[in-house]
Amino acid sequence: LLDKTLEIQMGLYDVLLTECGEYIQIVETGDDYGTQRGPIISPELFNEMIVPRRKKLNDFIKSKAPQAKIFHHTCGSVYKILDGIIATGVDILNPIQPSADDMDTFRLQKEFGNKLIFHGGIDEQTALIGSMDTLKKEMEVRVQSLGKEGGYIMAPTSNFMDDMPLENIVNFAKMAKEVGVYVC
Incomplete structure (x- = not known):
C-alpha cells in the first residue's frame, strides 16, 4: 500500500514538475505523523516504513x-x-504546534534550527481567538525562539478559522510587521 501510494504521488509530481518545475520555489508535501501527545507510530517503525519512501519522493x-x-x-x-523527517530531505516544517507534547519552540530551534525552516507556531486555538495582548505575546515568543538564527515563517499553527474574530486576523498581519523582524 505504501509503495502504491508513493507511485501515485511520484506520478502526480512528475506531471506537475515536468511542466513547471524550473519556476517552482516551494513544493508542498504532507502526511500527518503526529498527535497531540506524540507520533502516531514509533520512531523505529517510522524510520523503517516511512523514511525510505518519503526520501525517494x-x-x-x-x-x-x-x-x-x-x-x-x-x-x-x-x-x-x-x-527522520529531516533525513527525507524536508526543508520547511509546517506547522509548528507548540501546544503539542515535546514541541517547545526554544528546544526545536536549538536542536533543529540549523536543519529546518519552521513555519507556523501561532496557536489558532488560543492566541488567535484571544486578546490582542495574548496574540502579540505569542508572536514575540515565537520570533524569540524560532527566529533566533533565522529560518522562521510566522503563521498560524494551522489555518485562520471561522471562529477567529476578523479583527484578530487583521491585527495578526499588522503585528507580524512589528514583531516579526529579527536579525539573522
Missing part, C-alpha cells in the same frame, strides 16, 4: 525542481521523529 521532486524547497505538513507532536 523528495529526491524525485528535487530531481525535477532542484532549486525548490520541500515544505512538509505534519500536525502534532513530531519531535521524536524529526531526525
